[in-house]
Amino acid sequence: MSAGSPITVLISALGGEGGGVLAGWIADAAVAEGLHAQRTSIPGVAQRTGATTYYLEILPHADAGRGPGKPVLALNPAPGRVDVLIGTELLETARMVQTGYATPDRTVLIGVVRRVYTVAEKASMGDGRLDPDRLEAIVERYSKTALLGDLGAIAQAAGSHLNAVLLGALAGSGTLPIPPDRYRDAIRAGAKAVESNLRGFEAGLAFARTGRTGPAPAAETEDAVRPVPEAWSLYPEGALPMIEAGSQRLADYQDDAYVALYADRLKRFAGRPGADAAFLSELARILALRMAFEDTIRVAQLKLTAARLEQVRAEAGARSGEIVDVIEYMKPGPEELFSLLPPALARRALAFLAGRGWDTWSIPMNVTATRFGGFIRLKTLASLRGWRRRTLRYADEQAWIEHWLDLIDRTLAVDPDAAREVVAIGGLVKGYADTHKRGRRNFDRIVARVVEPALAGDLPAPAFADAVLNARLAALKDPEGTALDETIRSLWASLAPDRQAAE
Amino acid sequence: MEVSFHREIETLRLGAGDTFHGEGIMAVTKALLQSGVAYVGGYQGAPVSHLLDVLLQAEDLLGELGIRLETCTNEAAAAAMLAASINYPLRGAVTWKSIVGTNVAADALSNLSSAGVIGGAMIIVGEDYGEGASVIQERTQAYAVKSSVWLLDPRPELPTIVRMVEKGFALSEASSTPVILELRIRACHVFGAFEASDNRRSEHSATNRFAEPAGFDYARLSHPPVTFVQEADKVNRRLPAARAFIRDNRLNETLGPEDGDIGIIVQGGMFNVLNGRLAEAGLSDAYGDIGIPTHVLNVTYPLVPEEIAAFCADKRAVLVVEEGGPDFIEKEIGQILRHAELDTKLHGKDVLPMAGEYSPVVVARGLSAFLSRYGRNEAARLDEWVEAVEAHSQSVARDLTAPLPPRPPTFCTGCPERPVFSAMKLLREETGPVHVAADIGCHAFATFPPFSQGNSILGYGMSLASNAAVSGTQAKRPLSVMGDGGFWHNGLLTGVAGSVFNQDDSVLVIFKNGYTSATGVQDVPSSRPQGEGRGRGLDIESALKSLGVGWVRTVHSYSVSTMRKTLREALGSDETGPKVIIADGECQLARQRRVRPAEARAVAEGRRVVRTRFWVDPDVCTGDHACIRLSGCPSLTVKPSTDPLKPEPVAHVNNDCVGCGLCGEVSHAAQLCPSFARLEIIRNPNGWDRFRARLSSALIRLFGGYAAPSEPDARPAPHPIPAE
Structure with missing residues (x-):
């Protein structure tokens, strides 16, 4: 009952990142070094981008033969008893830290400063992202040593995979009693992508030894x-x-x-x-x-800018000599097209289509902007800029803007805090087609049910700004407008019942 | 298959004197070969999918040993396969995921067990209980108890696992009873070593066949009146024989000091977790050198009363560490103690929870309560640790200020099933919600955001059947979704035939992605015959038509608009009986595994290759993310906006994009926004490509536009990104 405790290593990865291969390299290197190593994993549905963990325990072989014989691997990591935590994504690393798989008294944490956003964060109608600085601070605060860096960039620069860079960082951290050559041998024995993995390993090793986190982020000029x-x-x-x-x-x-x-x-x-x-x-x-506002003319104009071509080639990872074509997905409907006509004419045309039930019709178009045929179509559309002031869309947008500015003006006269919020609800209106309609609908609802009643004195003055703010946040919660309806309902329900009845 | 075991399979040829290194599942496979099995089979499911994958990939070796290999269409078929051991001295093993697979196999299992076996019959189940489990939380133990099948739950280390496989066959033969070997997920994936022995060849096998069938013997049929005889035989002969074998071969282990006034009885599979906490308390170490008497049940059914009584005889109290409910083992031990007239105090579910996984913290709490009750001061060390863990979590939670968002699994990048759910979500905006019966398989990920749909999950291939009464009591026609895996496993008969039989007014969507992808891309009967796969290309559409389904449509699953239109038609059609839509699109995991290396090769050889991926124009994107709410693709994400006027992050397609086209389809179908573009990257362009590109560029420049440089130089990039 006095044998040395095992050195414990926990790897937290996302599906498809090669966490299993990394665990394999570590175990192989440990065994080659004459240590006793065991490992296990919870791959589960990891391939399908879920979170996954790998767990290793390493014991000096010299102790083997004690007790009933072989070491008994704990299979499950125990909170507060993890020596090395390797995390490939900041949120998942923080989750591990919260469970106790990193503690300030013993854990060396090797973490990739990188976010892979969860669906909840991505799908938000505004900015749903977690604050990465907070996550990073927690990861640092609750570990003994935190080796954090943009290892993904290092991997990319080395033309390698992330797991090889992490292995290098682990070797460089010197936490395990295993010299770097053992890891190199383990990579070679893997016989897969050996060259690039070794490049990644060396880059990771250098990172751990020098703390160099790859190319420094360009200072904001x-x-x-x-x-x-x-x-x-x-x-x-x-x-x-x-x-x-x-x-x-x-x-x-x-x-x-x-x-x-x-x-x-x-x-x-x-x-x-x-x-x-x-x-x-x-x-x-x-x-x-x-x-x-983004009308068809504006969209065409944006698609013809010079910067765009550079951006596309860079993102596509196109090498010189390769041809990159950009095929635009556009699907203008009657509103997009006819709102380019003067208001009187456009309204008649749209009413005619609506009467026939043709207003949901639209033309799917795939325009190749990088070829002359596509270019000239976009160019023609963009050249309608001078005509814009005569279009229905222009008239409509200007009327809306005046309406909004008028509301701000009136609110500013009574309550500057509320005026700030009336400015902000203007931001609900954006985008195209359904997104634009939804923004307008939410805006109109908030104006009709909150702003106007407040200006008319139906809402207690101190509640004005908060009511508009809450309504705006609710409008961003779900595209169906359920949360907004609920917020407005509870706002009025909290006031006198007779007022509610008057509504 | 998702995972290749070709390298590991060589270790299956090791013999006496060699040391085997590998994963738990591989060790089980090796143990089967060392036990001289004549036939193997099973149905895939985590965490034992790999066992089947290994067997398939080792087909050559199995052939050399004369072992018959069957990829069964479901667990019932696998269990029924063990019937060969009823009449013949053949050892056989099948595998599946428990508890769900055992449920499916239950009928065959009952009848197999009633008749009894003369050749050793073993079922290797992945006990998917607790962490990461994808099934209901029930225990295989219940089946063992009710069908009189012995249950092995080995200590999760390779030598013990291998020994229990080998001894399990002998136990099966000694007691004429099938045995189940259960492995929890971490045991399946544990890497370790054991001393190998030679593979054994079965006397009779696929290569040395029986010349004549077994003679007629009514006693071998599970058919009345002999079922009553068999029932008595289970109790009077088989059970005592099993207990004698377990005792004589010391399948259970008693560890720790000989004396001590308190002790622990633990399921073999839970031993390592227990040992870890004992070590924390200072009562054990990394080598399992335990300071408290511990009886390890490598066989959890049947228990051997003499062993239990002997272990408890001189003790004031014992703690039973038995994960999950009901407390089968604890109850039986209580009865054993009572019969033996022992007044040893029994603890178990009074200090440990009845439900939920026995994680280190949970075990520590129970162990501490037990120890402190008997005045053992080691409890303090455990309490200290648990308190520290709790304080730590609370402290981190405080610093985080808000709970971390969950990260459930989702459809892979480019998955062909996602577009169908996009179409369903778009249709929901028109029609309002309809009742959706979900099923088992990747498509169950549609129950998570951003799709969040599905009213019930009743079992594999059961969606259509589960809508039988719903369809008769809803104003709006309900939808059922099912994979091709579920269709062949169960849905064809339980769902489709039943629905035609009763003329149910239901709509079924079958995802024909070509494999059981959720379990690691195994072949199903309709898989295309290719490579080393076993697919025979059975045709789902003709199967449906032959069953009398009048309304069948096959839609390419990435065509969101067509799918929405077809769903609309199906929900409004006047046709009676089930309306079936086959959503046709190959699993991207399988496809990419094939396509990527081929493309990389072609590029390296200088052949012309066109790669497609999508791109979001950050200047046009308004940051509303409606596209993400309709797709949820891992490669469709967000990135910070560089526009000072638009602080919200913009949508962004990362380089994992496989160019499936869903983004474009959705932006067309939903008329989202014109920010999506498809990029076509022509690698190794030919002369015609270059000429056309130059011509276009020249014309564009002539008309005042911007175009790519007219004379691209052809230097390759310094570091090619590896294909793997």
């Missing part, structure tokens, strides 16, 4: 200070970058006159009580986005 137009002197310093960005966007989108309209709209709020830098910055941001 300060944008060159542009000459600020005189009109901007009306605004606090903090709002200027966003106003500048908005102006640039609109100059690209339409013309100088349109930028002037933007400036004019903003001026309405300059110097108003409560319209501080943060307020104006957010207003400038959303106003610019709404003014640069």
Whole structure:
């Protein structure tokens, strides 16, 4: 009952990352070194991108032959008793840490600073991502030593797989009584992708020894200070970058006159009580986005930019000499097409189609932007920019913008905090087709059921800003609008019942 | 098959004097060969899928040893296969996942057990209980008890596992009773070593066949009136014979000191977890040098009353460590103690939970309660550890401020089943919700976000049958989904035939992806015959038609719009009886395993290859992520926006994309947004490709556009990304 404790290693990986191969290399290297090693795993449905773990225990062989004979591997890792935790993804590593598979008294943690987002995070209608800094801080705080880095980038730079880099990092950490050559032998014995795996191993080894985390992230370069137009002197310093960005966007989108309209709209709020830098910055941001609404003309224009081609080639991993074609998926329906007509004509055309039940019809188009035929079609569409001011869509969007600005104006007069929230609900409107319709619907609902009643004095003044905020957050919860309905209902239910009846 | 064991299979040829190194499942396979089996078979399911994969890949070796190998269509077929051991002195082994597979096999198992065997018959089950389990939490023990089948639960280390396989056959023969060997998931995958012995050849086998069938012997039939005789034989002869064999061969082990006033009785499979906690308490070490008498039940049914009584005789109290409920073993030990008139105090489920997995923390709590009750101060060390673990978790939780989101498994990148659920989700927006009967298989992942659909899961291939009464009592026609695996396993008869028979008004979607993919891509009868696979290409559509299904449509599963239209038709059709849609698309795991190396080879050889993947234009994406809510593909993710006006992360297709086309299909079908583009990367372009590209670029530039450089240089990249 006094034999040495085993050294325990836990690997937390996602399906298809080669965690099993990594565990195999470690065990093989340990056995070759004359240690006793056993390992097991929970692969389960790991291939299907679930989380998975591998567990190893390593004992000096010299002790073998004691007791009833062979060592008894615990099969399950025990919280607080893990010497090395290897994690390939930050959230899963944090999950392991929470269970106790990393503790400040003993665990050397080798972690990849990388996020593979969960479906819940990805599917959010806004930004559903967890704060990676918080995860990283926890992983560091609850381990004895944390060797964290962008090992994925190191693997990519080495043209290797992540698991080989992790093996190198483990070797370099010196936590296990196994010299690097044993690991190299284990890789060679694997007889699969030996060259690239050895490259990855060396890169990982270097990382652990030098703490070098691959290419340093480029420092954020300060944008060159542009000459600020005189009109901007009306605004606090903090709002200027966003106003500048908005102006640039609109100059690209339409013309100088349109930028002037933007400036004019903003001026309405300059110097108003409560319209501080943060307020104006957010207003400038959303106003610019709404003014640069994405009609068919804009989409065509965006698809013709030069930067795009570079980006595509880089992301496709295309090497020089290879040809990359970009085939656009577009499916304009009657609304997208006919809203390019002048309002009177467009409304008649749309009413005609709706009457016949043809309004759900649309044309699926695959346009190859990198070939002349596709290019010229996009170019023709984009050249309609000058016509834009005469279209139904333009008229419609401008009317909406005026309506929204008017609401902000009225709210600002009574409650600056609430006005901030009325600015924010403008951001609910975005996108194309159904997304755009849903945004408008949510916006209209919040205005009709919260903002207007509040302005009319039906809502206690202190509750105004919170009510708009809660409604906006609820609108982002589910696309069906269930949470929004529920939030509005409970808002009114919390007030006097007679008010509810009046609704 | 997903995993290749070709390297490991060489270890199956080891003989006496060699040391075998490998995984638990491989050790079991080797033990079967050392036991001289004449036939093997089974049905795939975690965690024993690999056993079947290994057997299939070792077909040459099995052939040399004359072993008959059968890939069974379900567990009932596998259990029925053991009938060969009723009449003939043949050793045979089959495998499946428990508890679900045992449920399916129950009929054959009862009849096999009633008739009894003369050749050793063994069932190797993956006891999928607890962590990571994909089935209901029930124990195989119940079947062992009710059918009088012996249950082996070896200590999870290779020598013991191998010994129990070998001894298990002898036990089966000594008591004319089939045996079940259960292995939990970590035991299946545990790597270790054992001293090998030579493979044995069965006297009679596929290569040395019986010249004549066994003579007629009514006593071998499980048919009245002899079933009553067999029932008595189970009790009067087979059970005592089994107990004598277990005792004489010391299948159970008593470890630790001879004396001690308290002791522990543990299921073999739970021994390592127990030992870990005893070591924590200072009552054992990494070598299992236990300081407290411990009786290890490598056979959990039947118990040997004399052994139990002898172990308990001089003790004040014993603790039974038995995972899961009901407490079969503890109850029986209680009865044994009573019969032996021992007043040893019995503990078990009073200090350990009746339900749930016995993880280290759970075992530590129970062990501590037991030890402290008998004044053992080692309990304090366990308490200290448990408290530290709890404090740690709470501290991390506080720092995290919000619970971490779960990460359930999901459809693989490019999975052909996902588009069907996208189509169903889009249709739901039109029709409102319909009742959906889900099934076992990858498609059960559609019960997780972003699809979150399915009203019931009743068993493998049971979805259509489970909608029989629903379809007769709902205003809206219900949907059933089923894989081709489930269809051949059970759904064809239980579902389709029954539904035609009763003219049920139901819609069935069959996912024809070509394999049982969830279990590791094994062949089903409709798998295409190729390579070393066993598929025979049985045709699902003709099977349906021959059963009298009038409305059958086959739709390419990636065609979201067509699928939505077909689903709409099926839900509205006037046709009576079941309406069946076959969603046709090969499993991407299998496809990529084939296509990737072939493509890599072609590129290396300088042949023209067109690779397709998707791309999201970050400038056009509005950050609403509706595409993700309709797809959930692992390669469709988000990345930070670089646009100062749009702080929300934008959708992004990463380089794992296999170009299945779902993104484009969904953006068309749902009219999402025009940010999706398909990229076609022409590797090793030919002269015509280059000419066309140059011409287009020149014209585009002429009209004021941007185009790729006209004279791309042909230097290869420095480090090719490995294909594996």
